[in-house]
Structures are given as structure tokens and as C-alpha cells.
Amino acid sequence: MEKFRITMPSTQTFIRSLDAVPAAIMDADGTIVECNRAFSHLFGGRCGVGGSIFMLVPEESCLEAICERCENSMDEDGTIEIKLRAGQGKQVATRCWFGRAESGARHLYALLLSGLAPGELSLLQQFSGTFVRDVNLGVLVVDQEFRLVDISDMACHILGIDRQSSLGFPMEEVFRSVPKEHRLVQRTLLDGVLVRSHAVSWTNDRQRYELLMDSNLIRDPLGQVVGAYVIFKDVTNLRSLEQQVQRSDRLAMIGQIAAGTAHEIRNPLTSIKGFLQVLNRTFHQSGMEREEGYTDLMLAEIDRINELVNEFLLLSKPKNVTFDKIDISSVLRDILPIINNQAVLHNVTIQYQSVYQIPKIIADRELLKQVFINLCKNGIEAMTQGGTLTIIEKIDARARKVHVEVQDSGAGIPAYLIDKIFDPFFTTKDSGTGLGLSVCQRIIHDIGGSIRVSSKGFGTTFTVIVPFSPS
Incomplete structure (x- = not known):
């Protein structure tokens, strides 16, 4: 029986080392405690961390029974044939390796699939796995317990989430560093509080993103809620372009007003400033310090108005520009x-x-x-x-x-x-x-x-x- 037992430093290390082969680790009750991306994509996220392996092997009664069968009827390559539920009421036969595993004091089971071709799964399942892996969108899938079932690479990048260390964990734990009111995904999502084309800003340690978000519930054939998903698109560049266009429109309008009125403002200001300078000189010569101070203040304010007019003129297209x-x-x-x-x-x-x-x-x-x-x-x-x-x-x-x-x-x-x-x-x-x-x-x-x-x-x-x- 020892030949069916493996020892691993950690479930994550073992799973990552087999990322090209669909693999999963289960506890004694059949609950999946770790699985790699190949496994998750193979079943379109239908059976992932937190799910039960018996969703896929309905004919088996317990994991020990599979181990016993491995001992008695395995082939030369160390694999046995089992039947997996592939969706739409179909079952497909595949080769697998199944054995006991230990990680510290934990007694677990390891499953490696070797003979299941992607073509044997339903088209919808294949699409689901490919969509989450390759799509240029942020995708998050949660189960009815509000645990993260799957997440796309783009969502990991924007949200600053490590996929392998987050799958199977409650969303409160995934976003533990973010205040509750600012978390991108709220538990009310499972209560039917959905969004459509909702604009939201998100800032990670590197930069700020403008996102357009949609969400919806996932129901089983009986209409029961089994989870939910969130999809968002990065529209940072579009929002930035829109703001630039709006800002340019405002500048153009101000520039047109400036071009038409600046000279009309400057002409009377020039006259006022000239007469104030004369008065200022007269007050100075007459020793009228208080009145001289008043004219100094007025002259300073006129200079400030002139500077403002000059900046107005620069908002309109400069006429004497030399490129x-x-x-x-x-x-x-x-x-x-x-x-x-x-x-x-x-x-x-x-x-x-x-x-x-x-x-x-x-x-x-x-x-x-x-x-x-x-x-x-x-x-x-x-x-x-x-x-x-x-x-x-x-x-x-x-x-x-x-x-x-x-x-x-x-x-x-x-x-x-x-x-x-x-x-x-x-x-x-x-x-x-x-x-x-x-x-x-x-x-x-x-x-x-x-x-x-x-x-x-x-x-x-x-x-x-x-x-x-x-x-």
C-alpha cells in the first residue's frame, strides 16, 4: 500500500509542480483543498477548490474505495480507469493516478488525470476554461459561500491578487487589506444586488485603473443560486481620452472668449494704470503716505489683472509661434x-x-x-x-x-x-x-x-x- 502514498512539503508546492497535468488534492471527505489551473480549466471551473470530488466521480462511494481499486487493478503504468461526469448527463472514461498523500500531519488524497482529452468535455465547458484563461477581461467567479472559485490573469494583475494563494478562500480574506466599503466584490452580490456597466475606480500598489463592471448570479438547472460572477473591463485609456477631450473643449471656449475680450480689457487698464502712476508720484512728492499706499495697492492689483489676461491669451492658439x-x-x-x-x-x-x-x-x-x-x-x-x-x-x-x-x-x-x-x-x-x-x-x-x-x-x-x- 505504501507505493500509493506520497509525501509533499505543501499542497501548493505539489500542485504547482504539476501545472501541465490536471491534478487535485482532497481531504478525507472528498472536498478539494487544492487544484491546479489545468484541473480547473478542464472542468470549466465547475469543480474547483471547495467543491466535492464526488461531483466528478458519482459512482464511487468513498476515496478509500478508489485506493483499494488502485491496489487491485492498476495497469503497468500505475493508472486505473474511472468514469467522470462531464456535464449534460454524460460520463466519460479516463485514466488517472490516485493515491494517499501526506502534508505534515494532514492525511490527504491526490488525483492526477492522464487520459482525458479536452474534446471529451462539452463545448461549453471547454469554452468556460479557455475564456477565463485567455480573455482580456477581469473575471471572478465565487460560490454560494462567497469563496473565490476562479479568477482570470487580467483580474489578478489589476487587483493585485496572487491566484494560487487566493483560490478557495473567502472574498473577505482575498480583499482583507481593502476597507469593506471599497471592496470591488461585495457579499450582497449573492443576494441579487447586481450591477450593469458600473463605473468604478481601483488603485493597486502600482497604478490607478478605471473599470467598467458587470455582475450576475449563477444558477443550477433547478434555479438555485450556486454562485456568481463579476466581469470588468479596463477603460482607463478611454476615460483619460474622454477627460482630455472635455478639457480641450473647455480650453477652446475660454480661449475664444479671451481672444475677443483681452484687448478690450487691456485698453482701459492701461489708462487707469497711467493715471494711478501719476497720482502715486504726486502723493509721494506731497508726503501723503496713506494715499500713496492706496495707489501702490491698486497698481499691484492692476498688474495681477494683466497677468491673468496674459494667461487667458495663451489659452487661445498663439499667433506668433515658431516651431x-x-x-x-x-x-x-x-x-x-x-x-x-x-x-x-x-x-x-x-x-x-x-x-x-x-x-x-x-x-x-x-x-x-x-x-x-x-x-x-x-x-x-x-x-x-x-x-x-x-x-x-x-x-x-x-x-x-x-x-x-x-x-x-x-x-x-x-x-x-x-x-x-x-x-x-x-x-x-x-x-x-x-x-x-x-x-x-x-x-x-x-x-x-x-x-x-x-x-x-x-x-x-x-x-x-x-x-x-x-x-
Whole structure:
């Protein structure tokens, strides 16, 4: 009888070592405690971790009976023939190896299938296994006890779940690190609380995803609920594109208003400023300090209005733009003295990592300077207690693009604000206009590039991406 017994360090290690052969480990009651992907896919998830092996071998009375039969009637290759339930009332004969197993103090049973061809299973079962394995969707299947039965590779990637260590566990355990109200799958799903085309955001340790989710119940032929499934699609790029289009539409509208009204605003402001300067000089000569202070304040506010009008004008398409092949490294070196002066005032250190012979891009040199000055200035001002501002050049040869990252070590941008920072007039500064980043994005978009932002609770990185110049 010992030749039918195997010893394993752990059920997971044993199962993973046989990933190409359908294999399962059962306890004495026939409950599957571990199975590999080949086994799960072979039966389309119909019999997995937490299920009973007797769903597949209805003619057997107990696992010991199978072991006894192995001892008495096995072939030379060590296998026996058993009949498996393949669905739709059919049974198919297959070869298998069955024996006792030990893992520490646990007494288990191991089943390895060797003679069952995929064509002997129903088309629906084959499709189910292939769908979960290969589909470019997030798929989760739970049983009536809210345990994870199967999960697709894409769902594992997006949700940050290890498949082998999660199958068969309650969903509360799978999502134990996520607050209950933010878990993607809720137990109310089994009560019939379903969703259709439900938009949801999910953030793992690496990045944020925008998902479109559907769910439904799984019922047996008698109409009883035996489980449920959740399917979701990653629509992050579509949502990002939609937001860019909406933001561009708003910028275009503001630009049209600015182009039509800026000069009408500037003309009276010029006259008011001129007369105020005369009054200011007169008050100064007459020793009227209080009145001189009033005019100083009014002149400062007029200058602020003029700066706002200038930013408005940049939102409309600049009329005197000169596109040329430029070296982005030389642009960054030109603005470093300006940035260094600002950094010294805020106790910030500047680090610049350049790339030798970086490919040239097509852009307006002065507008590009404005973009990087703005991004660096924002980064410096975000570090209220001092810190380091790092400017890094990179080359994406495959996509033929140049990347420039501006990283600060400040407090970061809260997740609920990060989608709004490029919106016109949105600002977290007491004296800001909320147009700086909108203008930067407009400038970069006009040369075929993009600006991305990422923040993980501390520090923020703005990445400017611009295509190479054709050689």
C-alpha cells in the first residue's frame, strides 16, 4: 500500500509542480483543498477548490474505495480507469493516478488525470476554461459561500491578487487589506444586488485603473443560486481620452472668449494704470503716505489683472509661434539659473539628470521654457519645508518619444484632486489663477505630446512626453 502514498512539503508546492497535468488534492471527505489551473480549466471551473470530488466521480462511494481499486487493478503504468461526469448527463472514461498523500500531519488524497482529452468535455465547458484563461477581461467567479472559485490573469494583475494563494478562500480574506466599503466584490452580490456597466475606480500598489463592471448570479438547472460572477473591463485609456477631450473643449471656449475680450480689457487698464502712476508720484512728492499706499495697492492689483489676461491669451492658439528642431536639454539648461534662484529662497536642492545626445523635438523654444519653468516652480512651492527637485531626461526608443520628469519631495496631491489639476481655474494656492497647468497642457498638446502626473501620498512627478523629430 505504501507505493500509493506520497509525501509533499505543501499542497501548493505539489500542485504547482504539476501545472501541465490536471491534478487535485482532497481531504478525507472528498472536498478539494487544492487544484491546479489545468484541473480547473478542464472542468470549466465547475469543480474547483471547495467543491466535492464526488461531483466528478458519482459512482464511487468513498476515496478509500478508489485506493483499494488502485491496489487491485492498476495497469503497468500505475493508472486505473474511472468514469467522470462531464456535464449534460454524460460520463466519460479516463485514466488517472490516485493515491494517499501526506502534508505534515494532514492525511490527504491526490488525483492526477492522464487520459482525458479536452474534446471529451462539452463545448461549453471547454469554452468556460479557455475564456477565463485567455480573455482580456477581469473575471471572478465565487460560490454560494462567497469563496473565490476562479479568477482570470487580467483580474489578478489589476487587483493585485496572487491566484494560487487566493483560490478557495473567502472574498473577505482575498480583499482583507481593502476597507469593506471599497471592496470591488461585495457579499450582497449573492443576494441579487447586481450591477450593469458600473463605473468604478481601483488603485493597486502600482497604478490607478478605471473599470467598467458587470455582475450576475449563477444558477443550477433547478434555479438555485450556486454562485456568481463579476466581469470588468479596463477603460482607463478611454476615460483619460474622454477627460482630455472635455478639457480641450473647455480650453477652446475660454480661449475664444479671451481672444475677443483681452484687448478690450487691456485698453482701459492701461489708462487707469497711467493715471494711478501719476497720482502715486504726486502723493509721494506731497508726503501723503496713506494715499500713496492706496495707489501702490491698486497698481499691484492692476498688474495681477494683466497677468491673468496674459494667461487667458495663451489659452487661445498663439499667433506668433515658431516651431523648430530644438534640443530639449539646452532648454532645460537655459532655465536652470532661474529655477536655482527660486529654489534657494525655499531651501530646495535642484538635481538634473541629462541624456547624452538626446534626440531633437519640434517645438517653440520659448513656450517650452514656460512649461518647464511652471512645472519646476510648482514643485518648489510644494516643498514648504525644503527638499529636492529632480529633473530627469529619458528616451523611449520604441515609441520614439522623449520623457522629461519633474519630481518633487513635497506632500503630494490627494487622490480626489489629482484628476482636477489640469482644469481651468482649479488651484490649491491662495493667490493662484488656476490657469498655469492648463496653459502647459495646451502647449504640449499642440506639439503632439502629453503631460502625466502621479502622486502616491508623498511627492509628485509630472512627466512631459514629446515625440522625436523626424530625422
